[in-house]
Amino acid sequence: MTQSPGDRAAPSDRAGSGELEDLLRAHAPQVLSVLVRRHGQFDACEDAVQEALLAAFRQWPTEGVPESPRAWLVSVASRRLTDAFRSESARQRRELLSVPGEQPPVPTTDDTLTLFFLCAHPALSPTTQAALTLRAVGGLTTAEIAAAFLVPEATMAQRISRAKSRIRGAAFELPLETERSARLQVVLRVLYLIFNEGYVATAGSSLHRADLTAEAIRLTRAVREQMPADGEVAGLLALMLLTEARRPARLGADGELVPLAEQDRLSWDGAMISEGVVLLTATLPVAPLGPYQLQAAIAAVHAEAPSADETDWKQIVALYTLLQRFEPGPMVTLNRAVAVAQVNGPSDGLAILESVRAELDRHHRWHAVRAHLLELAGDAPGAREAYREAARRTLSLPEQRYLTTRASRLL
Template sequence: MTGGPTEDLLRAQAPQVLGALVRRYGHFDACEDAVQEALLAAAVQWPEQGVPENPRGWLITVASRRLTDQLRSEESRRRREEAAAAAEPRVPAHVSQQDDTLMLLFLCCHPALTPPSQIALTLRAVGGLTTAQIASAFLVPETTMAQRISRAKQRIKAAGGGFDVGVERIGAVLHVLYLIFNEGYTATSGADLRRGELTGEAIRLAREVLRLLPDDGEVVGLLALMLLTDARSRARTGPDGGLVPLAEQDRSRWDRRSIQEGVALITAALARAPLGPYQLQAAIAALHAEAERAEDTDWRQIAELYRLLDAFAPGPMVTLNRAVAVGMADGPKAGLDLLATLDGDERLASHHRLDAVRAHLLEMAGDSAAAREAYLTAARRTTSTPERRYLESRAARM
């Protein structure tokens, strides 16, 4: 499905139909196959015959019929046929209008799955991306990604996966969407800095979660963070595809509509909802977005927000970003002192960002020789071509 009213409608309905079938019948794999057949039938029939009055009901009915036919044809048809016969598909007029998108997201984020498997299954089942598209985004062979998705479905089945809407599962859903967005915004490897299909899908799914959980401050915060961050996309690369750092970006190229929406969202959330990590990150992104020039950035307030974030969700990457803010607010030595607390952290032992931040602070401190070595070390450790070229160019300037 590449575009057009019918394709857009089918894409929006697909996760809801799949969620309804899985909720009713189980058999994740079989339900997904049946939904794909129903979508194909709709793509052929609707442009000629018109969109039915109840598109979701039509798709659920057709998919249910395909599913029951499939269950009856299997060798263990007697037991499954009895279950299917007890739940014959209803006519579209009686199909529940409940939106199962969130339920399907929760199922894909089953705690029995690893984060990579949660991401892959979410993109496949909820995002509607093909296995080939997901494999391409993560730079692995299609067969590898197909096996990962298949194993994820089997693991959910073995764990007796159901639609558990617990607090811990909400956190997993948001974390998976956050990881999908980050991989799209700054690809961890490959020739391209950004993969727009992943950032776009993460934002779309975050909007769906917000539509279903409008009072959750962290859902609001995550969507605001995505919008405010993605608003800078056009300015992050030069004509040659090279990385342009935040301080050097042409801010007139930032997407002001996304910034306005993001600022409005986070402002409202901070006023009414309990504070959380995604809201704090969105507040930091808003301060960057509202500075008309790099030199107007309120680094002291950003450093304070990172201090709060470090208390809410401590971790090496938070400390790393906080070191940058502290270095900008209180001088490079203060930043380097904070950065030194990460030297023994095995989670960052070979991560290029630790060396890149050290290089930046050393450059600010006027230690060109040490900065050059740190930039070159960071360049050797990154697997992203645009980042490597940028780091090498910084080293060359020393």
């Protein structure tokens, strides 16, 4: 796109490759939102935005970043869309487009939140919601998303394509107030899923994916900018920050998994912990309580404990008991069993764990927790077999190595 001298940034303002990628990634969902609102046709709009981003990546390093990057991207993407619609003779859509050659008006609103709601449409499965959010809002390529979920690129491309088809007729607008709370929970669940997949990869050779956790935090910040008064949005962001702060200590020098109790707390990210605690402290007294705030409060108790032995496990038990009222389920019960074992002893923890055997027997984490509690109870043979069973059931290579090592130490 040809720019007038007034639209070009001075040479000193030209962004480096990394800065340019960050700039484009931040603007991409806003530009896509503008086009989808104006023209519909999510698929065509996304293709046009990708072409505009590519044009910017080629031109801006030499021509300079425009004074209004978003307006530039909207203009280029709109023209690409016009060309595409012309070639397909889509008259009913062309009537909605700007006059060819005319500069589209500079967008004054940010519809990113609306785009979040669209990607988290209830007609899609949770995994597909996460994939579409990473694609449309996060700006990740199909190959990157496929790698994150450990599926072939062609498989992920089909999933994303089907997802776009399923929401093709959906209105690009915020849900009604009566529906917004439920739909927001879907958005937050998608972000939570993305973060968890990055923090504890479900399979493969890596324990975590720092790119996914960073992207989940960035996207959650974007939602909070749109909804600063929502306590659960703030709670989820605090939970992510407090959890991600521990990541530097989760792997040892040889790449082995280091459990929470054995981590070097001086390696935790103090800035993230401070931000998470401040955010949670400001939110809890004024916002209606919810499960993400409670999980963040649990993470804060761990983060603020000087050592594993000084952790306030009684407070954690109380928080898990309260969390079960908001979000009853076997995984919350499993976590509560660990906390109860720290307060009342391993036998009480094992009794609670047994209550969810039917729901979680196929999950490696149930067997890993059982092994840990049996080890605390002095049942070395039982713990050894439980560690081995957990190792057989996990698809994560670092977890397999850790669990196998724990079993071998009990010989």
